[in-house]
Structure formats: C-alpha cells, structure tokens
Amino acid sequence: MTAGPPVDLDHLPDGVLVAGADARVTAVNAAAERVLHMSRAALLGQDVRQALPLRNTEGQRWWDCTDPWSGLATRSGHRERLLLLPGDGKPVEVLVTASYRRSAMSAPVDAVVLGLRDAKARQRTQEEHGALISTVAHELRSPLTSVKGFTATLLRRWERFTDDQKRFMLETIEHDADRVTRLISELLDISRIDAGRLEVHAQPVDLAAAARRHVDRMVASGNDQRKFVVHAAPHLPEVWADPDRLDQVMSNLLENAVRHGDGMVTLDLVATSEVLSAGSDPEPVVAVSVSDEGEGIDEENLQRVFTRFWHGHRRGGTGLGLYLVRGLVEAHGGKITVGRAASGGAEFRFTLPASVPDHVA
Numbered sequence: 001m002t003a004g005p006p007v008d009l010d011h012l013p014d015g016v017l018v019a020g021a022d023a024r025v026t027a028v029n030a031a032a033e034r035v036l037h038m039s040r041a042a043l044l045g046q047d048v049r050q051a052l053p054l055r056n057t058e059g060q061r062w063w064d065c066t067d068p069w070s071g072l073a074t075r076s077g078h079r080e081r082l083l084l085l086p087g088d089g090k091p092v093e094v095l096v097t098a099s100y101r102r103s104a105m106s107a108p109v110d111a112v113v114l115g116l117r118d119a120k121a122r123q124r125t126q127e128e129h130g131a132l133i134s135t136v137a138h139e140l141r142s143p144l145t146s147v148k149g150f151t152a153t154l155l156r157r158w159e160r161f162t163d164d165q166k167r168f169m170l171e172t173i174e175h176d177a178d179r180v181t182r183l184i185s186e187l188l189d190i191s192r193i194d195a196g197r198l199e200v201h202a203q204p205v206d207l208a209a210a211a212r213r214h215v216d217r218m219v220a221s222g223n224d225q226r227k228f229v230v231h232a233a234p235h236l237p238e239v240w241a242d243p244d245r246l247d248q249v250m251s252n253l254l255e256n257a258v259r260h261g262d263g264m265v266t267l268d269l270v271a272t273s274e275v276l277s278a279g280s281d282p283e284p285v286v287a288v289s290v291s292d293e294g295e296g297i298d299e300e301n302l303q304r305v306f307t308r309f310w311h312g313h314r315r316g317g318t319g320l321g322l323y324l325v326r327g328l329v330e331a332h333g334g335k336i337t338v339g340r341a342a343s344g345g346a347e348f349r350f351t352l353p354a355s356v357p358d359h360v361a
Contacts, residue, residue: 009027009028009029010029010030010031012029012031014031014115014116014117015031015034015035015036015115015116015117016028016029016031016032016113016114016115016116017029017032017036017043017048017052017113017116018113018114019048019111019112019114021069021108021109021110021111023048023049023069024045024047024048025044025045025046025047025048025051026111027044028043028044032114034118035094035117036052036085036092036094036116037092048112048114049063052085053086054084054094054096055084055085056081056082057082057083057084062083066078066098068098068100068109069108069109073102073105073106073108075100076099076100077097077100077113079097080096080097080115080117081095081096081097082094082095082096083095083096093119093120094116094117094118094119095116095117095118095119096114096115096116097114098112098114098115099112099113099115100112101113136183136187139183142176143177143179143180144176144180146172146173146176147173147176147177147180150170150172153169154166154169154170186248186320186321187320189324189327189328190320190323190324193327193328198328198331200242200245200331200332201242202241202332203240203241203242204238204239204240205239205240205241205243206236206238207232207236207238207239207246207269207286207352208230208236208269210243210246210250211232211250211267211288212230214247214250215228215230215254217251218258227258227263227264227265228265228266228267229266229267230266230267230269231266231267231268233269233270233271236269236270236271236286237271237284237354238354239285239286239352239353239354240352240353240354241332241352242332245331246328248324248325248328249325249328249329252321253290253325255321256321256322256348257292257345257348260292260294260346261293261294261345261346262292262293262294262295262345263293263294264293264343265291265292266290266292266341266343267289267290268289268291269286269287269288270286271285271286271354272284272285272351273285274335274351283353283354284353285334285351285352285354286351286352286354287349287350287351288350288351288352289341289347289348289349290349291341291342291345291346291348292341292343292345292346293343293344293345294344294345294346295344295345296340296341296344296345296346297338297340302338302339305322306322306323306325306326306336307323308320308323329351329352332352332353333353334350334351334352334353335351336349336351337349
C-alpha cells in the first residue's frame with residue numbers, strides 16, 4: 001500500500017504541537033497558535049518545556065510530573081487534561097492531550113505530539129448545552145403538567161363532568177400535546193442544521209398564498225383579523241421551496257411579531273434580484289418582510305437576534321425560533337436580515353430564490 005500525501009497540520013481543527021527527541025519544537029499549526037496565544041516563530045526551535053511552562057490545577061510543573069523523555073518506557077501518552085499557562089493577568093486554560101512516539105517498544109521517545117484545545121471554548125459549549133437542557137425542561141414541564149392533570153382528572157371523575165367540560169379538557173390536552181410535538185420537532189431540526197444534515201424537499205410554492213394562509217391560521221387561533229395586512233406585488237414568481245419548512249419560517253416570524261411586537265403586523269412580498277452568494281451575479285428572488293409597530297430591537301442586539309437563546313424585552317418561548325428560521329432560510333439558498341421598520345417596530349426580511357438552485361435541485 002502506498003502512502004498518501006502528507007497532512008497539512010494547518011488544516012486540522014485542533015491545535016497540534018510536536019517536539020522532537022531533544023524536546024525542541026519542530027512543528028506548530030495555526031490552531032495551536034490561536035489556543036496558546038503564541039506565534040509559530042516564537043515556538044519553533046525552542047525547548048518545549050521552557051516555551052510552554054505548563055502547570056496542573058494544583059500548581060505543579062506538568063513537565064516534571066510527566067517527564068516524557070525520561071519516564072517509563074511503557075507509557076504512550078495521556079488523556080486530555082486541563083493545564084495552565086502563564087498569561088497577562090491570569091493563566092491561559094488549555095486542554096492538552098499527549099502522545100509519545102517511539103521507533104520501537106521500549107525505545108526512547110523520539111517525538112512528543114501535543115493536542116491542544118481552548119478550555120474556554122469547551123466551557124462555553126458545555127454551558128450552552130446546559131442552557132439547552134434547562135430551556136427544554138422548562139418548556140416541556142408546563143404542557144406535560146397540564147396533560148397529566150387533565151387526563152388524571154378525566155380518568156378518575158369522568159361521570160362528574162358535563163360534555164362541554166370534557167370537551168374543554170380534551171381540547172386543552174390536544175393543544176398542549178401539539179406544543180410538545182412542535183418543540184421536539186424544532187430541536188430535531190436544529191440538531192440537523194448544526195450537523196449539516198437538514199433535508200429540503202423543494203417544489204414550486206406560491207409565497208403570497210402561503211402568507212395569506214398563515215394569516216388565516218393566526219386569526220383562527222384567536223387573533224383579530226384587523227391586526228394583519230398582506231401586500232403582495234402582482235404576478236409574483238413562484239419560489240422553489242419545501243412547503244413544510246416554509247411553514248415553519250412563516251409561523252415563527254408571525255408568532256414572533258404578535259408576541260413581541262405591537263399594533264399592525266404587515267407582510268410585504270416583492271420580486272427583486274439580489275446576490276445570494278459571494279462572487280456570484282444577482283439572481284431573481286422573492287423577498288418577504290414581516291414588520292410590526294412595537295418598540296423594535298435595540299441596535300446593540302441586532303447581531304444577536306439569530307443566535308441561540310436570544311430573547312427580546314418580552315421573554316417567552318425557548319429562544320430557539322429565530323435561530324431555526326435562519327437555518328431553514330439558508331438551507332434554501334436564501335438570506336434573512338433584521339432591522340427597524342418604517343413603523344418603528346422590528347422588520348424581518350428573508351429572500352428565497354425564484355428559480356431552482358443547484359443545491360436543492
């Protein structure tokens with residue numbers, strides 16, 4: 001079997017540093033520079049024990065504890081550990097994995113390979129996962145408590161209630177079960193977006209008809225018909241989109257406008273041309289704007305709107321809806337932005353290609 005081309009360490013997502021048999025640094029990749037906050041030029045050729053005076057969380061010198069070059073010949077490295085590097089003001093936390101390379105069993109170490117990761121980034125990821133679990137648990141508790149309470153009441157006291165009372169409780173159970181189903185679906189879609197596995201089953205869609213259908217649904221759920229207005233330019237081209245995914249986008253944006261905004265909710269649909277990807281020519285698109293007459297979104301928060309767990313002034317929901325909306329729009333090859341509407345409220349504007357894009361054809 002022939003060996004493949006050598007791997008460029010700069011293409012690896014994690015930091016890698018290699019020290020030879022004399023403990024001098026022979027290789028450093030770009031990710032290691034970012035993690036260590038040190039340049040490659042300052043590391044190459046230096047004794048790694050002096051260039052990286054690592055200490056464990058108890059303050060002990062890590063190189064003295066491990067001694068890769070003079071330690072037991074049976075050792076092959078160690079698993080990931082949290083180590084500290086001296087920094088400006090406070091130590092830099094680094095997650096370090098080590099591998100000791102030998103030419104043969106029991107032979108001296110001819111290279112020490114360090115895998116380096118940013119401990120702060122790992123901590124942020126763990127905190128985000130914890131926030132997700134807490135949010136989901138909170139959002140599931142309320143509807144499930146309602147479902148459990150009403151079903152237990154009906155099972156034990158069925159004969160005591162009138163038909164209207166039974167219908168009310170069953171309708172509430174159905175509504176809360178729908179809330180749970182929707183939350184689970186959103187979480188699954190977010191995991192697919194993060195993993196790059198979201199499937200889009202595209203077909204021609206009339207966006208103006210879809211917008212009016214969603215307004216009708218909002219009215220049927222108890223909102224005033226006079227609260228909504230749809231302005232659709234004549235002869236709008238169809239877009240190539242997944243109807244179910246488009247429903248998620250429209251529902252989230254309309255519900256967001258009603259929940260967090262005030263006054264009239266306006267939907268404007270126009271045909272235009274825009275550059276959808278860097279370096280490409282303008283393409284025909286249909287642009288949809290959803291605006292309200294509320295307080296709008298503060299300028300400093302505009303960059304955070306589409307991140308996970310962002311909430312406006314009026315808290316409510318998981319804070320995942322707009323993150324999902326952006327992922328769904330971009331999966332169709334479109335774009336979404338947020339700004340201030342002419343009415344003073346928030347305006348969300350998204351575009352979808354009016355022709356069949358290559359990636360969903």
